[in-house]
Amino acid sequence: MPVDTPRGEAPLLAGGAGAELGVHRSLEPLGVLPQAAWRLDNRPDLDPGEMRIDVELLNLDAASYRQLCEEHGTDAGRLRAAVLEICAERGKVQNPVTGSGGMLVGRVAEVTPESGRDLVPGDRVATLVSLTLTPLWLHDVSAWDGSSEIVPARGHAIVAARSPVARVPDDLELRLVLSVLDVAGAPALVRRRVRRGDRVAIIGASGKSGSLASVAAREAGAAAVAGVVPSLHDARVVELIGAAVPTVADARDPLATAAAVRDVLGGEADLTVVCVDVPDAEGGALLATRPGGAVVFFSMATSFAKVALGAEGMGADLELLVGNGYVPGHVEDALGLVRSYPALGALFAWRAGIGPDPVASDDA
Numbered sequence: 621m622p623v624d625t626p627r628g629e630a631p632l633l634a635g636g637a638g639a640e641l642g643v644h645r646s647l648e649p650l651g652v653l654p655q656a657a658w659r660l661d662n663r664p665d666l667d668p669g670e671m672r673i674d675v676e677l678l679n680l681d682a683a684s685y686r687q688l689c690e691e692h693g694t695d696a697g698r699l700r701a702a703v704l705e706i707c708a709e710r711g712k713v714q715n716p717v718t719g720s721g722g723m724l725v726g727r728v729a730e731v732t733p734e735s736g737r738d739l740v741p742g743d744r745v746a747t748l749v750s751l752t753l754t755p756l757w758l759h760d761v762s763a764w765d766g767s768s769e770i771v772p773a774r775g776h777a778i779v780a781a782r783s784p785v786a787r788v789p790d791d792l793e794l795r796l797v798l799s800v801l802d803v804a805g806a807p808a809l810v811r812r813r814v815r816r817g818d819r820v821a822i823i824g825a826s827g828k829s830g831s832l833a834s835v836a837a838r839e840a841g842a843a844a845v846a847g848v849v850p851s852l853h854d855a856r857v858v859e860l861i862g863a864a865v866p867t868v869a870d871a872r873d874p875l876a877t878a879a880a881v882r883d884v885l886g887g888e889a890d891l892t893v894v895c896v897d898v899p900d901a902e903g904g905a906l907l908a909t910r911p912g913g914a915v916v917f918f919s920m921a922t923s924f925a926k927v928a929l930g931a932e933g934m935g936a937d938l939e940l941l942v943g944n945g946y947v948p949g950h951v952e953d954a955l956g957l958v959r960s961y962p963a964l965g966a967l968f969a970w971r972a973g974i975g976p977d978p979v980a981s982d983d984a
Contacts, residue, residue, distance in 0.1 A: 639669060642780030645755050647711070654780070655753035660711035662755040662778065668734040669781035673726040673745065675758070677795065678703075678771040679802045680722040681750075682827065682897035683921040684715035685769035691717075696766035703771065707758045714752040720920035721751030722769070724777055725788060725798050735781050744794075746801045747777070748784040748946060768973040770795055786951045795972040796965070797955070803829035804954035806895065806918050807836030808947035813891055813914060816841030821881045821889035821908050823871050824896035825864050826854035829918050829943075831967055833893050834863040835957055846884035848877060848904075856979040861963045869904075871896045877904025893943075894919050902926040911937045918943030 638644065644667065646657035654660055666672055680688070680703075692698040707713050714721050728743045739745065747754060758775035779785060788797050806829040814820060820837040824830040825847025837845050847864030848871060849855050855866035869880035871894075881889055888910035894901055899921045906927070909915050915938055917927060924942070931938055947953075958964050969975030 639667070640781040642670075642753070642755070642778070642783070645778065645780075653753070654712075654755070655750065658710065660755045662711040662757045662776075664757070664776050664778075666730060666732050666778070668732055671731040671735050671737060671739070671779045671785075672729045673724070673747070673777045673779060674729045675724055675726040675756070675773050675775045675777055676744075677725045677798055678713065678722055678751065678773050679724065679798045680713070680769040680771060681718075681720045681802065681920050682769065683718045683919065684720045684722065686897050686921075687715060687717050689766075694766060696764065699766040700761045700764055703761055703764075704758055707756055707775075712751060712754055712756050713758075718920060719752070721754075723747050723749070723751060723798075723802055724754070724756075724773075725794065726777065729776065737785075739785075739787075744788040745785045746788055746798060747779060748786055748801065748804070748951065749779075750945070754779065754783070768971070770798060770972055784946060789955065792955070792958070793969070793972075793974055795974050796958070796968050799828060799968050799972040800832075800954050800958050801951060803832060803918075803945075804950045805943065805945035805947050806830075806893070806954075807832040807957060808950035808953045809916060809918075809943060810836040810891075810893060811840045811953070812947065813916065813941075814840035814842050815890075817843045818890040819844050819846075819885040819887065821846045821848060821885065821892040821905075822864055823848045823877065823892065823894045823901060823905055823908075824919070825849055825866065826857040827895055827897070828968065828971055830893070830895035831857075831861055831863075831964060832954055832957055833895060833918070834858070834861065835961060835964065836953075837891075837893075838863040844885050846881045846889065848880055853979065857967060860978055861961065861967065871901040871904055872898060874903030874907050877901075878907035881908040889913060891916070894922065897921050899923065900926075903930050906931050906934060906936050906938060909936075909938055914939040914941060916941045916943050
């Protein structure tokens with residue numbers, strides 16, 4: 621059942637940024653932004669400016685999905701129960717260990733006139749904001765087999781006025797679109813940061829965000845792109861995409877990671893982008909980057925305390941950036957890359973569970 625909320629418990633704001641951001645849906649504690657709240661009000665009736673979506677698919681973020689699998693193994697029943705329990709307790713899907721969520725696809729059920737959206741009931745949309753700030757009620761995830769982070773689901777979600785959504789294009793398979801939009805901010809931000817002639821390191825270059833970031837870096841004029849990956853299989857994925865030179869290293873080993881980047885680039889990176897979904901990759905990224913360079917942390921497994929204190933401890937003069945998943949035009953950019961590069965499309969289809977391993981023939 622949706623959270624039972626006495627209407628006087630959370631103050632409804634008549635207008636302004638608080639209402640536009642959904643602050644009135646924050647129940648514990650009151651008055652905070654929805655992402656920071658422990659529990660959200662996920663009731664289905666709408667306040668001015670809101671929109672309700674009938675949920676079809678969730679895309680759990682990579683760090684959250686990895687953590688759930690580490691805790692519950694491959695037992696689909698336990699994985700389904702864990703997601704339902706999180707949602708029932710918190711009124712949203714926010715992994716209590718990683719603090720991360722994901723995003724969703726569904727159809728517009730109702731949209732208030734005050735939202736200002738050019739949408740009507742029945743439109744299929746994807747949320748471009750995290751599940752950690754989206755009021756959500758789930759009543760059925762029984763079709764999820766637990767084999768990927770894409771979760772078929774039934775329920776409803778509430779989207780605040782300032783939370784961006786995108787219409788789902790009909791020329792690409794739905795699961796592939798969801799998989800791309802989950803990381804769509806990565807290539808747009810990389811384009812913004814790369815200067816022609818830069819040497820770029822992508823840590824986790826065979827994953828979803830890493831593969832898009834690699835192609836974006838190359839298109840933006842990077843002189844060289846090093847793709848740090850954990851295995852030879854992943855190196856072949858990077859070779860298939862063709863935007864980066866793969867190098868195998870454990871991202872959790874700072875000295876090995878920095879050495880691998882230097883071997884490919886002939887020195888330290890001007891820009892390093894961290895896209896791995898494991899903790900403890902902060903040190904290697906800092907060491908791999910030249911003084912005065914920049915590091916973008918796109919992984920929700922990142923400890924920003926380790927980033928700041930680690931840089932301080934090694935006397936690293938670096939620009940340290942949080943990978944905001946929203947950049948104007950990022951949806952069109954990411955989907956355009958997938959349409960333009962068949963190898964990217966094959967990779968995302970495999971990650972979404974709707975296509976074969978793109979380098980499986982090499983492993984045979």
